[in-house]
Amino acid sequence: MTTPPQDDYLNPTTEKKALSKPLAEAVNLLEGAAKETNQDAIFLLAEMNFFGNYSHPKNYKEAFRRYQELASLNGNSSAQSMVGFMYATGIGNSVERNPAKSLMYHTFAALSGNTRSQMTIAYRHHTGISTPRNCNEAAFWYKQVADKAIAFSRSGPPGGQVIQRDGYRIADEQGGVYGEGASVVSSGIYANKAGPSSDSHASFDDVLEYLDLMSRKGDLKATFSLGRLHYEGSRTMKRNLRTARAYFRIVARKYWARDGSLLTEDNNIGKVAAKAAAYLGRMSLRGEGMEQSFEKALVWFKRGLVNGDALCQFELGLMYLHGLGVRKDPVTAADYFKEAANQDFASAQTNLGQLFLDQGDISTATRYFDLAARNGHIEAFYHLAEISNNGIGRERSCGVATAYYKLVAEKAEPIHSSFPEANSAYDNGDKETALVIYMMAAEQGYEFAQANVAYLLDEHKSIFSFDSIMPWKKSTSSLFKNTVLALIYWTRSAKQSNIDSMVKMGDYYLGGYGVEADMEKAAACYQTAADTHQSAQALWNLGWIHENGIGVEQDFHLAKRFYDQALETSPEAYLPVKLSLIKLRLRSFWNTITNGNVNSIHEEPGQFPFFSVLLRRRLTRFLCDIEPQKSWSFSEWVANFLEDPHPYYHSAEGDDPDFMDPQYADNPLTDEYYAGDDVPDDSILEFLIIIALAGTLAFLVYYRQQRQNQHRRNEGQRAQPPPQQPQAAQGQPQMPGQQADGGFFPPPGDPNYANWVAGGVGH
Numbered sequence: 001m002t003t004p005p006q007d008d009y010l011n012p013t014t015e016k017k018a019l020s021k022p023l024a025e026a027v028n029l030l031e032g033a034a035k036e037t038n039q040d041a042i043f044l045l046a047e048m049n050f051f052g053n054y055s056h057p058k059n060y061k062e063a064f065r066r067y068q069e070l071a072s073l074n075g076n077s078s079a080q081s082m083v084g085f086m087y088a089t090g091i092g093n094s095v096e097r098n099p100a101k102s103l104m105y106h107t108f109a110a111l112s113g114n115t116r117s118q119m120t121i122a123y124r125h126h127t128g129i130s131t132p133r134n135c136n137e138a139a140f141w142y143k144q145v146a147d148k149a150i151a152f153s154r155s156g157p158p159g160g161q162v163i164q165r166d167g168y169r170i171a172d173e174q175g176g177v178y179g180e181g182a183s184v185v186s187s188g189i190y191a192n193k194a195g196p197s198s199d200s201h202a203s204f205d206d207v208l209e210y211l212d213l214m215s216r217k218g219d220l221k222a223t224f225s226l227g228r229l230h231y232e233g234s235r236t237m238k239r240n241l242r243t244a245r246a247y248f249r250i251v252a253r254k255y256w257a258r259d260g261s262l263l264t265e266d267n268n269i270g271k272v273a274a275k276a277a278a279y280l281g282r283m284s285l286r287g288e289g290m291e292q293s294f295e296k297a298l299v300w301f302k303r304g305l306v307n308g309d310a311l312c313q314f315e316l317g318l319m320y321l322h323g324l325g326v327r328k329d330p331v332t333a334a335d336y337f338k339e340a341a342n343q344d345f346a347s348a349q350t351n352l353g354q355l356f357l358d359q360g361d362i363s364t365a366t367r368y369f370d371l372a373a374r375n376g377h378i379e380a381f382y383h384l385a386e387i388s389n390n391g392i393g394r395e396r397s398c399g400v401a402t403a404y405y406k407l408v409a410e411k412a413e414p415i416h417s418s419f420p421e422a423n424s425a426y427d428n429g430d431k432e433t434a435l436v437i438y439m440m441a442a443e444q445g446y447e448f449a450q451a452n453v454a455y456l457l458d459e460h461k462s463i464f465s466f467d468s469i470m471p472w473k474k475s476t477s478s479l480f481k482n483t484v485l486a487l488i489y490w491t492r493s494a495k496q497s498n499i500d501s502m503v504k505m506g507d508y509y510l511g512g513y514g515v516e517a518d519m520e521k522a523a524a525c526y527q528t529a530a531d532t533h534q535s536a537q538a539l540w541n542l543g544w545i546h547e548n549g550i551g552v553e554q555d556f557h558l559a560k561r562f563y564d565q566a567l568e569t570s571p572e573a574y575l576p577v578k579l580s581l582i583k584l585r586l587r588s589f590w591n592t593i594t595n596g597n598v599n600s601i602h603e604e605p606g607q608f609p610f611f612s613v614l615l616r617r618r619l620t621r622f623l624c625d626i627e628p629q630k631s632w633s634f635s636e637w638v639a640n641f642l643e644d645p646h647p648y649y650h651s652a653e654g655d656d657p658d659f660m661d662p663q664y665a666d667n668p669l670t671d672e673y674y675a676g677d678d679v680p681d682d683s684i685l686e687f688l689i690i691i692a693l694a695g696t697l698a699f700l701v702y703y704r705q706q707r708q709n710q711h712r713r714n715e716g717q718r719a720q721p722p723p724q725q726p727q728a729a730q731g732q733p734q735m736p737g738q739q740a741d742g743g744f745f746p747p748p749g750d751p752n753y754a755n756w757v758a759g760g761v762g763h
Contacts, residue, residue: 027045077108115416119444122137139405157286163412167417181570182573212226244283255269278300278315281296282315284300294319298325334355349371353372385400502525502535526538543580547584556584
């Protein structure tokens, strides 16, 4: 498929682009043949208008007309499938969305054997889209696709096809739907803990370059890793079998001579060489990158077998099971499979399970299938699905069977999806083509495709958009301006356990994007995502809606709890949580002093109010002669305000309030936990009472000391004769209680002056 022009062909004001002369002639010939009801011509015209093949402008309405014409003409299953897809999505405003008609056309196509439609109606019956949920129907149709998937997997060279997964979530490449640190995929337990200079942030090319450098320095593990990467390939790197063989041979030649004799006794080199021998034998057995040779494969496997390599054990078992270059011996094959299975080799576990299943030992076979399924082996999933669907050795379970069949069907991407083409289009900037292909996979039930479609259609990635003020910014195709469809795919992705998609659903209901605003549904979405304890964004959103009373009862105390849980879930949420807590505490404080109706932040049961704790600590310092702490800067004060005892929630010992009582540790939102929420917050009143009592006590102590000092002075005056008065004072009357200096207070230099200044302390 060639890359189509990037104009907005869905905009009616866009001028129709003239076709090149050769293309125009070809279209005229095809249209002439279509008038004669030539099926191939009609189908080709439909494909050209839908996908933009051969640089033909896209015209979804014309494509729909051609597909429908062909479907009505002779029941072409491919055309029926495309008509069903266009009715389901209404893509390009080609037709009004009609899920019922979509299901009808997909059913007709599925009955004719169309794999994509079989996947689509299986998913619709599985989830209840435009039809009641029906497990038996879902299991039936998923089994049709799973049978094809297993047939494809078993085809090809010995050992079956190498199935490589090409589908992925494009948002994950950018840190997730909400960006780095805010999305589940890049925060909390999934956060990248390494530094920016570590290889955790390196691209695939950087890893290859590093391994190549280490290989040149003689690191055999790096050399083997390079060979394995080139052999297996990846989404971003195609398989290169010749290069892989070259790396494997480098490793093998460091341990074995051409005649098979050992060049070294180093066990570490022997283990790496055994792995390389296993891959060289596998490539010889399958004829990958070299001529197929069972004899050479047997030699390599026996070399690796000496060091107990699991892949060598499995491949030897495979050769004896099918008689490839050796005698056919299932017993010997089972022995090799068992040795490899004991090393948790999934393919060996699956083959061993099949042998036990053939012997009628269902329980042992199921045990080996379960072990292999942990490693995602496609045949293990298929056998478990068959056992559950047919009730072999256990009670039939339609739900389990459907889930396993769905896994098998989705693993065989090449038989019904075009993810490599969609990925390539997206990487090249052709987002419209990528969107269409992802949308087709999304209709088949692929969760990551649903997330990709919703992400591409999402017009609310940021609160602030600068597109309108950037004249050089190219206008977005109207195909991407479909908020209703975006919400549909966010919802479907969320139903398949995508937590970020569930949070996005809440955002759409909160903002009224593509649907009437519904605060209660938004709160329910956030709560569902928060229950997984993996999304700090969902927990922060719950804190915000409880702080502002949106869709729920306004509750500052509960909002504080959700903010705290957001920080516990993801350290990356530190800054937004701390800023939110500052604002929340200020609002809670104002609500308390003004006797507001909102439930303020308050101390937990068994904790002391903040001012009680503060006063107790200050008195302890005074009585124990503890020096006060150094003065805090503003930043230190803010940090201590957020971390240290707070007026409404911290304990006397400074423990985390979330763990004050073990019975609330696992379920902090129990009724008993909030039993005291309706009691008015009296911390301010307690503070005033304590201050009043402390002041009264200080006054009484001072008054008592003054009375004692006065009593001592009176006793001293009675015991001593009055001193002779100065001449200047003779003749003047003396007031009652007047001291010898003619006043009430001792003058400087008097022995009692120091005691008077000190307030009589200690006298």
